[in-house]
Amino acid sequence: MSTPGPDALRPTFEQIARILLAAPTLDESLSRITAASVRVVHGCDHAAISLVEKRAITTQAATDGVPALVDAIQYETGQGPCLDAIRDQLALKVDDLAGEGRWADFASLAAARTGVASVISFRLFVEQDTYGSLNMYSKAPEAFDEDAFAVGAVLAAHGAVAMKMSRDVEHLNLALQSRATIEQAKGIIMATMRCSPDKAFEILRQQSQALNEKLRDIASEIVERQAPG
Numbered sequence: 001m002s003t004p005g006p007d008a009l010r011p012t013f014e015q016i017a018r019i020l021l022a023a024p025t026l027d028e029s030l031s032r033i034t035a036a037s038v039r040v041v042h043g044c045d046h047a048a049i050s051l052v053e054k055r056a057i058t059t060q061a062a063t064d065g066v067p068a069l070v071d072a073i074q075y076e077t078g079q080g081p082c083l084d085a086i087r088d089q090l091a092l093k094v095d096d097l098a099g100e101g102r103w104a105d106f107a108s109l110a111a112a113r114t115g116v117a118s119v120i121s122f123r124l125f126v127e128q129d130t131y132g133s134l135n136m137y138s139k140a141p142e143a144f145d146e147d148a149f150a151v152g153a154v155l156a157a158h159g160a161v162a163m164k165m166s167r168d169v170e171h172l173n174l175a176l177q178s179r180a181t182i183e184q185a186k187g188i189i190m191a192t193m194r195c196s197p198d199k200a201f202e203i204l205r206q207q208s209q210a211l212n213e214k215l216r217d218i219a220s221e222i223v224e225r226q227a228p229g
Helices: 010-021 025-041 066-078 081-087 103-114 146-193 195-211 217-224
Strands: 046-053 057-059 091-094 118-127 127-137
Touching: 010 146, 025 046, 025 127, 046 066, 046 081, 046 091, 057 066, 066 081, 066 091, 066 103, 066 127, 081 091, 081 118, 081 127, 091 146, 118 146, 127 146, 146 195, 146 217, 195 217
Parallel strands: none
Antiparallel strands: 046 057, 046 127, 091 118, 118 127
């Protein structure tokens, strides 16, 4: 049995796209991406996302415990398909870890410790922004045929767009929360110092510079000190 090609799975992908875009949080988006990978890609026994946050890479939304074990070996040895997919490849496929020579240290340890034989990793990116990689694992060698690879790539593209939208929404919500907190802090300063809104903001800005802290953090401290109890 092989994975149906992208054309045959078009209705499924349309449904997956709607499901991903409807996810309320980034964590939920990641979980839906990996769950869809196991459900749609034939041969995929396990899936996870290697998420890039600042300079760290962590395993997120694993469908079970196996991906975390495989990824831990990649992070430990500093080599492996998910890391290379993130760094400089759009996608990488491993047919049999037991005989893989590109990442000898990782491959031998992963094959011995996890029982995983086949791997495909897809970079999750939109334009110039790389969010991590979508990694699919199989217990069988040569588990992923050309259709599985093509379908995985389409799923990764859907996932990257969903991740970008989730992050954009989270950043917007954070910005709105920060603005609300700053306005509260300005009100407290205006009442305490009997000054104008512009003067209250200037006081906040000066404290931010003097303490080398973000303005929203200074505002949050002022609001918390004013809270009852």
